[in-house]
Amino acid sequence: MKIFITGCCGFIGFNFANFLAKANKKLHVVGIDNFSDYYSVSYKKKRLKELVQNRNFKFYKIDINQNNKLIKLYKKYHFNYVFHFAAQAGVRYSLINPRSYIENNISGFFNILNLSIKFKVARLFYASSSSAYGELNKFPLKENYSLKPKNIYGLSKKINEEMVNVLLQKNKTQCIGLRFFTVYGEWGRPDMFMMKYLNATYNKSKVFYLNNYGNHFRDFTYIGDVCKILKKLIYSKLKYKHSIINICSNKPLKLTKIIKKIDNLTLNKPKIRKRSLQKADILKTHGDNSLVKKNTGIKKFTDISIGLKNTVEWFIRNKDRIKF
Numbered sequence: 001m002k003i004f005i006t007g008c009c010g011f012i013g014f015n016f017a018n019f020l021a022k023a024n025k026k027l028h029v030v031g032i033d034n035f036s037d038y039y040s041v042s043y044k045k046k047r048l049k050e051l052v053q054n055r056n057f058k059f060y061k062i063d064i065n066q067n068n069k070l071i072k073l074y075k076k077y078h079f080n081y082v083f084h085f086a087a088q089a090g091v092r093y094s095l096i097n098p099r100s101y102i103e104n105n106i107s108g109f110f111n112i113l114n115l116s117i118k119f120k121v122a123r124l125f126y127a128s129s130s131s132a133y134g135e136l137n138k139f140p141l142k143e144n145y146s147l148k149p150k151n152i153y154g155l156s157k158k159i160n161e162e163m164v165n166v167l168l169q170k171n172k173t174q175c176i177g178l179r180f181f182t183v184y185g186e187w188g189r190p191d192m193f194m195m196k197y198l199n200a201t202y203n204k205s206k207v208f209y210l211n212n213y214g215n216h217f218r219d220f221t222y223i224g225d226v227c228k229i230l231k232k233l234i235y236s237k238l239k240y241k242h243s244i245i246n247i248c249s250n251k252p253l254k255l256t257k258i259i260k261k262i263d264n265l266t267l268n269k270p271k272i273r274k275r276s277l278q279k280a281d282i283l284k285t286h287g288d289n290s291l292v293k294k295n296t297g298i299k300k301f302t303d304i305s306i307g308l309k310n311t312v313e314w315f316i317r318n319k320d321r322i323k324f
Contacts, residue, residue, distance in 0.1 A: 001026070002027075002028045002030065002078065002079045003020060003027060003079065003082075003234075004030050004031075004032075004077065004083070005020075005030070005031045005085065006032050006064055006083070006084045006085055006112060007033055007086030008031025008032060008051065009035065009044040009045070009047050009048050010085055010089070010189075011183065011187060011188055011189045011223070012127065012223070012226060013083070013086070014047040014187055015185070015186070015187060015223050016083065016226070016230055017057060018050060019231070020227075021051070021054035021057045026056075027056055028058070029056060029057045029058070030060070030073070030077055030079070031051065031058070031059050032061070032062040032086070033048070033061065033062075034061065034062065034063035034064070034086070035061065038088065038090065038191075039190050040324050043190060043322055043323075043324060060073065063108075064111055064112060065108050070111055070112070071115065074115050074119045078119065079116075079119070079121050080122050081121065081122060081123050081124075081125070081234055082112065082116050082125065083125045084112045084125065084126040086104070086108065087105045087108070087109070088103075088104040088105055088153075089153075089191075090191060091131060091151050091153050091154075091280050091281065091282075092278060092279075092280055093153075094151050094153040095151070095279060098152045101156045102152075102156070105153070105156035105160065106156055106159055106160070109126065110163065112124070113163060113167060113175075114167065116173055117167065117168070121173050122174065123173065123175070123238075124173055124174070124176070125175075125230065126160060126164075126177055127178055128157045128160060128161055128177040128178055128179045128244070129154060129157045129180055130180065130182070130219070130248070130285045130287060131151065131154030131157060132147045132149050132157040133154075133285075134148035134154060135148070135150055135283065137284075139252075139284070140250055140286045140287055141285070143244045143245065143246055150282065151280040160177070161177050168241055168242055174238060174242075174243075176233060176238065176245060177242070177245070178230075178247050179244060179247060179248075179287070180221070180226070180247045180248075181221050181246065181248035181249070181285050182221060183221050183222075183223055183226055183247075184220050184221070184307065185223030185224060185311050185314075186223060186311060193218075194258070194262070194308075196208060197262060197270065198312065198319075199324055200270035200271065201266050202266075202316075202319050204271070206271070207270070207271045207272075207273050208270045208272050209272075209273050210272050210274045210275070211275060211276075211277065211278050211281060212275075212276065212278070213274045214254070215254065215255070215256070215283075216254070216281070216283060217253065217254050217255075217285070218252060218255065218284075218285050219248045219249055219250065219251065219287050220249060220307070221247060221248050221249045222249070222301065222304075222307035224302055224307070225298070225301050225302050226247060228296075229247060229296050232295075232298060233245075233296060236296060237295075238295065245291050245295065246287040246288060246291065246292060247287075248285075248287035249301045249302075249304075250289040251301075251304070253304060258308070261304070261305065261308050262312060265308060265309060289301075
C-alpha cells in the first residue's frame, strides 16, 4: 500500500507519517514539504530527521503549487491513499498575509484534489478546520451546521470543502474532510498556545501574551488520538463520496485551566502579559465527535492531564535541541 502525505514536516503531517511508518513496515509512505518559513525551518528539519529513520518513508522537497513535480510523483507511485495537510496555517497571520492562504490553501489544494481524482486515488483525506464554523455559538458543533467563517483561514477551508463537492461528482475517488479542533501534543507548532507557553516558561527572555485574559475555550485534541483516528479512517466503511468529520475530543476547556495544569507539571511560570481579544480569534470551539466515534470505533479520547503530561515531558527532554 502506498500512502502520500503532504506537509509531512508540519505538526500533524509529521506525527501521522511517523506513526504510520512505524505501525506497519509494509506500508510505503511518501511525504512532501516545502519548508515554509512561517515558523522555524530548522524545527521542521528536525522533524524530518526523525522521519527518515524509517526505511519505508521517502521524502521529496516539493511545493503543492509545483504541479508538474506533483504529476511526476503521482505517476511514479500511483498512490492508494492521500493525506493532504500542507497549507498556510495560522488564524492571526491571515490578517497580515491573506494572499498566502489563496495561493496555498486554495490553489495548492486544487492541484492535490485534481491529481488525486485524475490518478484514481481510492481516498483523499484533507485537512479542514474548526475555523470553518466561525462564531456559531451553537454547541456542540455538528458537521451538518452551516459554515460562517470569520477569517480568511477559515474561509479557505470552507472553499476547499465546496471545491470537492463541485469537482468530485462522477469520479471514483472518495474525499474525507477532516475538521481538526485545536490539536496539541509532542512536536507541536511553536506558534500555538501550548508550545508558546512552554517556550516562555523555559526561556526567561520570552513573554507569554495571554489573549482575551485567558477566557477562550478550546476543544483540545491530543495528537496521539488524531493519528489513531486517521489510521482507522483508512479502513473504515464510508458510504458517501464526500464525508466531513469533526476530529475533536468534545471536551472544551478554558485556557486558564490548561495554564494551571501546565504550571503544576513544570513547577514554573513564565512572564505573562494579559491582553484583550485579538481580531480574528474565535471565543470558543466545541465539536460533536459522535461521527468520528461511529466511523472509527474509538470511544475513549486521551484525558487532558495525560496528554499535557506527555507534551510537557517531551518538551523538557527536547528543549535544548528544538530552538524555535
